[in-house]
Amino acid sequence: MKLNAQILAGSVLVLAALGLKIYGQPKVADQWTHVAPKFEPLLENREVQIDPGELHDLMFDTSIKLLMLDVRDESCYNIFHLQDAILVTLEELPQLQWHTFPANTVVVTMSNDERDATEAWKRLKLLQVPNAYILEGGINRWLDIFGHDEHHEFCAPDPTQLGNEVLRHKFLAALGHRQLAAHPEMHHKQERTYTKKVKLANQGRKGGGCG
Amino acid sequence: MAPYDLPVVLGQLGANSVYLLLGIAFGYILEASGFGDSRKLAGQFFFRDLAVLQVMFTAIITCMVLVFWATALGWLDYEALWVNPTYLGPDIVGGLLMGVGFIIGGFCPGTSLVSVATLKLDGIFFAGGVLLGILVFGETVPSFTRFYTSSFYGRLTLQDWLGLETGTVVVLAVCMALFMFWGGGRIRALVVGKERP
Numbered sequence: 001m002k003l004n005a006q007i008l009a010g011s012v013l014v015l016a017a018l019g020l021k022i023y024g025q026p027k028v029a030d031q032w033t034h035v036a037p038k039f040e041p042l043l044e045n046r047e048v049q050i051d052p053g054e055l056h057d058l059m060f061d062t063s064i065k066l067l068m069l070d071v072r073d074e075s076c077y078n079i080f081h082l083q084d085a086i087l088v089t090l091e092e093l094p095q096l097q098w099h100t101f102p103a104n105t106v107v108v109t110m111s112n113d114e115r116d117a118t119e120a121w122k123r124l125k126l127l128q129v130p131n132a133y134i135l136e137g138g139i140n141r142w143l144d145i146f147g148h149d150e151h152h153e154f155c156a157p158d159p160t161q162l163g164n165e166v167l168r169h170k171f172l173a174a175l176g177h178r179q180l181a182a183h184p185e186m187h188h189k190q191e192r193t194y195t196k197k198v199k200l201a202n203q204g205r206k207g208g209g210c211g
Numbered sequence: 212m213a214p215y216d217l218p219v220v221l222g223q224l225g226a227n228s229v230y231l232l233l234g235i236a237f238g239y240i241l242e243a244s245g246f247g248d249s250r251k252l253a254g255q256f257f258f259r260d261l262a263v264l265q266v267m268f269t270a271i272i273t274c275m276v277l278v279f280w281a282t283a284l285g286w287l288d289y290e291a292l293w294v295n296p297t298y299l300g301p302d303i304v305g306g307l308l309m310g311v312g313f314i315i316g317g318f319c320p321g322t323s324l325v326s327v328a329t330l331k332l333d334g335i336f337f338a339g340g341v342l343l344g345i346l347v348f349g350e351t352v353p354s355f356t357r358f359y360t361s362s363f364y365g366r367l368t369l370q371d372w373l374g375l376e377t378g379t380v381v382v383l384a385v386c387m388a389l390f391m392f393w394g395g396g397r398i399r400a401l402v403v404g405k406e407r408p
Contacts, residue, residue, distance in 0.1 A: 009269075010389050016276045017385040021378030023283050034212050034285045097365035099296065128290050 031126050039125050048121065049136040052145050053192035055108055056184055059084075064200070065105040069093075071120045072111050072139070076167050078174040080139065083183035085110065093123045106198055110135035110142075112165045130201040143169045145192065146181045213287045238325055247325040249317025249333050256314045258402040261395045272388045279381055299362040316340070 026034075042048050058066050068085035070077055077087045088096070107129055109120040117134045124132040135142065177183065217226035244266045245251045254260030281287035313319050318326060318337045326334020352359060369380045 006392075010392075013272060013276060013385050014382075014389070016280065017378075017382040020276065020279055020283060021376075021382050023280075023378075025279065025283055025289075025377045026285060030285065031288075034288070099366055100363075126290060128288075 028123065028126065032122055035125065039122070043118065043121075046136075047197060048133050049114065050108065050133045050197050051136055051192070051194035052142045053194040054196060054198060055135055055142075056146075056192070058106060058108070058198065059183065063104065065102055067101065067105055067107045069107060069109045069120060070111070070139075071109055071116050072165070072167075075174075076112060076139075078176055079167065079171050080143070080169070080175065080179070081177055081182065082110070082139075082142070083177040085177070088120075090116075090120055090123055093120065094127055098127055098129050104200060105131060106200070107132045108135055109133070111138050112140055112167045113138040115165055131198070133198060138165075140168050143181055146184045212285065213281065214291050237321075238328060241322055241325045242329065246322045247329050247331065247334065249326070249331075249337075252319070252322060253314055253317040258395070258398045261392075261399055264395055265392055268388045268391065272385050275381055275384060279377055294366045294368060297364040297367040298360060299364060301359050301361065 055068075058064065066084070068082055070081050070085040070087050071090060072081075072087075074087060077085075081087070107124060109117040109124070109132065111117040111120075114134060114137065117138060121132050121134050137144070217229055220226075221229065241247065245262060246266075251260050251262055255263040278287065278289070278292070282289040309319065316323075316333070316337045318334060320338075320341050323334050323337040323341060327338050369375075369384070370377050373380065375383075
């Protein structure tokens with residue numbers, strides 16, 4: 001009787017494990033469906049899209065650890081990126097060991113516009129990253145505001161191209177962060193007003209162990 | 212979706228009540244399994260009594276299957292679960308120390324508390340030793356912080372390490388556990404058979 005119970009229990013576990021393998025784990029889209037009621041309003045109400053002016057101020061804020069994630073393709077990144085911005089793909093986001101970052105880490109995702117940065121932000125919320133934001137308008141808007149050495153009429157916003165993740169601004173050479181627009185001087189702080197949106201949230205995860 | 216922030220959902224009193232009930236259930240299960248007896252626990256290392264392997268490993272694989280099924284069905288956010296980060300070198304040394312302590316004392320910290328609850332003297336001394344060890348660790352850890360925080364691999368799971376998908380890892384873990392139960396039983400039969408004249 002005992003052996004039959006053990007065989008039955010073992011069989012149930014094996015079948016459950018095989019069923020799990022077949023059913024699979026939720027994909028990103030499925031995971032987002034479960035948390036969308038909590039986070040979609042933040043996107044719709046524009047509560048997590050921060051003005052370039054606010055990001056600029058965060059660059060000089062020593063009370064926080066700023067982590068800028070550039071989710072564009074490598075060629076755009078090489079042409080121009082913000083100083084200290086890290087090029088990362090959406091698939092690499094889970095590998096960044098988020099729990100090792102200090103509680104005052106503010107993560108800002110950026111792309112040429114907002115579409116890809118928003119997708120990256122969603123992935124970060126699924127990874128329980130608490131202080132994640134999106135650069136409003138992306139790199140295109142950053143360059144609209146802070147300009148660059150080769151700024152000319154072709155860099156003006158084109159209504160037919162807005163939001164399609166194309167780098168509107170033209171550069172003669174791929175200089176990366178080696179230009180003033182990548183890290184504007186601090187005096188720009190007085191030139192721009194915006195609604196401050198970054199608020200540090202607690203990590204929430206607690207430790208555990210067993211004995 | 213779980214995990215829930217219990218103090219927010221139930222209030223602090225409600226959350227503490229849940230913790231208390233879980234603790235009572237855990238202690239009850241351990242005592243009912245005989246883990247308040249150091250001889251039963253130490254017998255694991257001599258293949259005379261495999262209750263520790265069977266009970267603990269069964270709990271592990273049952274919980275594993277339930278956690279990942281709950282995640283698959285959207286009831287649980289797996290990314291919100293705490294996984295102890297891996298510090299490989301310190302983990303190996305700590306595991307070795309705990310293993311030596313386990314076989315010498317016949318308890319792990321949790322089961323020693325179970326033994327204390329039933330007023331067993333060896334459990335009381337072991338638990339006292341645990342508390343003293345924790346105190347000594349706390350006072351001396353600044354002197355070996357570099358080693359204590361070395362070889363950091365972060366939130367490392369079997370899926371990450373093996374590069375396999377979750378379902379495959381669960382199947383392998385369940386099969387490995389069942390094989391170990393079968394194999395351990397065979398070894399126990401050999402050992403017990405040899406000990407009997």
